[in-house]
Amino acid sequence: MITNLGGFKMSQHKQIRIALNNCGVIDPENIKEYIARDGYVALGKCLTEMKPQDVINEIKESGLRGRGGGGFPTGLKWEIASKNHADQKYVVCNADEGDPGAFMDRSILEGDPHAVLEAMAICGYSMGATKGLVYIRAEYPLAIKRLKVAIEQAREYGLLGKKLFETDFDFDIELRYGAGAFVCGEETSLIHSMEGLRGEPTIKPPYPAEKGYLGKPTNVNNVETYANIPIILRKGASWFNKIGTEKSKGTKVFALAGKVKNVGLVEVPMGTTLREVIYEIGGGIENDKKFKAVQTGGPSGGCLTEKHLDTPIDFDNLLAAGSMMGSGGMIVMDEDNCMVSVAKFYLDFTVEESCGKCSPCRIGNKRLYELLDRITQGKGELSDLQRLRNMSLVIKDTSLCGLGQTSPNPVLSTLDNFYDEYLAHVTDKKCPSGECKDLMTYFVIEENCVGCTACARVCPVGAITGEKKEVHYINPEICIKCGACEERCKFDAIIVK
């Protein structure tokens, strides 16, 4: 698969900024700067020159897919919502970004809030909704402030409110605050939370497009999806759909993090390889260590390895490789990362963030976490690996919402790609990367030890014995692996393995 750059030059720059077009360029608190960069032209064009169905057709033709993780075709989503008739409909922006290490949506809202507002108004026009709601987590105070300023300014300029562009179309936007529950990124939970109910999912169907906020047809898209809309309508679907791969058009913003030199926001055309992102944009691995894995898709995603580095990034390829696009978190790991611990880290997150409604997610994930924890402590058995896999598959198979249906992915993908590492933990009771403290043992290298007694004196639990000027001994039964002795020894006589 070859990445199509559309009208863009094959240049040394792997990034193309569409969703981030104005981020870091304009003053987000000055609507004039947004207008100066063709802001609200797309909305004006839609309202005065296009029928709602034309707008939907344009978005459908662009091939834009939801950037929140699912990858559902955006135009189709709008079309379904447009066809469900009701006295009131709603446009919702999902700004409940919650993946660990991900901040794409926050950056867009902080850097270019008007793009999202404009897109929501366009969506409202296309589906016949007059009311927009941004569901944003309260932990994003700056984004909230800039959205408020932007909404105020747009109202002053008549770009939100009644009779926009002298048409009969009214549209206004309000904010709704989330209390920081990860599951509220799931659209039915998000809607319940906005309604003041407990933030937990309900079974779909009915989909929000049919019965959403207050029981009315509702379109929910995420921030980045909306940020693409004005540019698509300004530049045309045929401009947009030339970028990217056959089934995934346009670009994707990633929050590149972990053991990579240049962590930050990147926006690359679909089809860019993981290698290009990590090595060319990210500048390679920190401290020139060895690349081990890259985790995409947040807690729902999986860990990809060396062999996946040349996989062109798009929705379908990542899924086929055992991970997923997700909302855009991308965490790079090096040889010092223990993959069992990585899986445990994500499970810890899921256990914390499960809403508790369905039993596999509420209890199953907890059991997965406990088992992983035991393995990292050297208490695992070979049969546990089979249990891990079975529990993971059942949790995926039986959970109510996307959270539980994907939460075991970090376990399954590490089991698939790093089985030897699991084996080392359960059979040899060793952690090859040295990250699992409980599996490490401190030794004295006899030939290096001069018997200075420094280590024995610093040991907080009295695990080190030995006469002055004689070789010392660390009792592994007592040692708590704090590492103080290793730090103190001037003769490199203490090692850990």
Next chain:
Amino acid sequence: MNKVKLTIDDKQIEVEKGTTIYKAAKQLEIEIPVLCYMNLEGLNIENKPGGCRICVVEVEGRNNLAPSCSTEVWDGMVVHTHTMRVINARRTVMEFILSDHPKDCLTCAKSGNCDLQNMAVKLGIREIPGQEYAEMSKYKTDFSPSIIRELDKCIMCRRCEMMCNDFQTVGALSAFHRGFQAAVGPAFEMDIEDSPCTYCGQCVAVCPTGALTEKDHTRDVINALSDPTKKVIVQTAPAVRAALGEEFGMEPGTLVTGKMVSALRRLGFDYVFDTDFAADLTIMEEGTELLDRLTKFLAGDKKVKLPILTSCCPAWVSFFEHNFPEMKDIPSTARSPQQMFGAIAKTYFADKISTKREDLVVVSIMPCLAKKYEAQRDEFKVNGNPDVDFSISTRELAHLIKEANLDLNKLPDEDFDKPLGESSGAAVIFGTTGGVIEAAVRTAYELHTGIKLDKLDFEQLRGFEAIRKATVDFDGTPINIGIAHGLGNARKLLEEIKAGKSEFHAIEIMSCPGGCIGGGGQPTHHGDSSILKARAKAIYAEDAGKPIRKSHENPYIIKLYEEFLGKPMSEKAHHLLHTCYFDKSRKIEID
């Protein structure tokens, strides 16, 4: 095209659009195991959060398994209910649930009647892998006068929450915390006593595990019966006799009045009386109050409060005290039959047997948990001595009978003792929705018009619809009657009154589905509403078979007025048989 065709386990079926897989399978007599799901058919009570994930099935073309309780069928759907993938999933999910559930089945109040236990048996769970290092969720146990909550046993089926919020609109229970710590209880984890709980006990009635149980008073009853210095009197509510048999393997709807009396006598109660006697007394007082208000109203008195609302149901009393305190002068001031009985037993009857109040113990057998709370309300005590000492549920009585090694099936039928054991058919129907008002109408009609009724069955007042309306012709005066069972339905009628839009002269309200026969203290119905209907039928059958079917014709009631009370609403009657209500609304302050 409102029909869809689908295939379940290689069998084809055509069902209505919108049918769930579970219901479609049921039509094919394919039983899919369900745990959190509950459907009281005909009562519009359905719990299908899709939370337990036990009922999952395989649907061709779908990635993951589908919860059959809440997944609607589509045309051409192909379902497999018991593939190895499904069986493994069910078993694993069940192991998850059990891994976070206490294993104290030996002493659990729900043992033998527990949906979770039954499911574990059905799915053949023999061990729970990893149990030795599995953390269990821990909560403090919450004790109240009626209900005990042991949330360690909560499996988040949400049935109680649905009953409390959707059906009763009480709003005392909701899910709190998230993930592994999630459970259901009052907001801010407050105690149930501090919540707007009415103790209707419907949460207990539907709880599939031992997370919600009644406060057990059987030990207190045994102690009283063992005490030679005490005379122990028992009264039994009408709904008990229509359900007790179920605990002994009898068909739902089997009347066991005589056997129950026999069992109680063998348990050692000194006098076996009937709450129905007090129900007749209630009709005398409440009926008179109704007629009094009605007569004034018809004479043009604008200050008179109408409609009059029945006040027999203690959960209903708590409900309006909490939610409609501004309307606390509308319900009848008549005490409930349980309390009228207690008051008469500890005065009139105590005198008759020359026993001091303190040496009398009154035990009530009730289909209800709110009665436990009612019995300990301060206004029903004299110098700290309650009119009713202990109220035990139908289930607790069954335990006592079993404990005493009595086989209810084989006991002879015996009669209640006199005088407080005599009752009319009108009193019996107090046990089901519509019964109190029908009993009141029988008496009020005859007292108001002076005409003897030819037909005593007021069919228009019977049934299971949520809210029923009927007009009874009082010889030219049309009396509009409203009936609601379930507090959510009651709320609708109260809102109408509040808005000044109520067309009714009298309204009967019972808190539980189907009335007392569906009370929170009854044998567990396990979500089968046909059981409730069978009980109601039994109640009406008992009424039809009674020689006296009108309260004012009960000779012992007549005698009670002659000897003791004077006439209905007399000063003595007011003192002993009427009560007042309190404003229990409260605002929760959040810091």
Next chain:
Amino acid sequence: MTKIKTLADLERIKNELRSELDLESGLLNSENAVKIKVGMGTSGIASGAKDVMDFLIEALEKRNIEAIVSQTGDMGYSYAEPTIEVQKPGKDPVVFGDVDIKKADLIIEKYIKLGEELQGVIPVNYQTIDN
């Protein structure tokens, strides 16, 4: 405030703004002014961008350098926050990373005043929709 009612209104206002604004930098145009944008996303602010911005405004004024300092969103270089973009009149904009007050001072003294090259320049690594 004139409300925007037509596409032409939008175009007119845009042109009015265009005359005031320098599209490239998105800043008020003043031919001789140095234009500085400070990346003020949450991560920039957390790394000290606000102090840097305050310093720049104060220092440039004190040192009599005609400059326009404005805020902007996250430039994407999280590894080098705070980041600022400096455009001297007639020159291409340059992005500096890891700008603390000391470095900001250096940028004024060396790059802005003397035109000396400085360490810590982040090369542009993306294409925009306009090029």
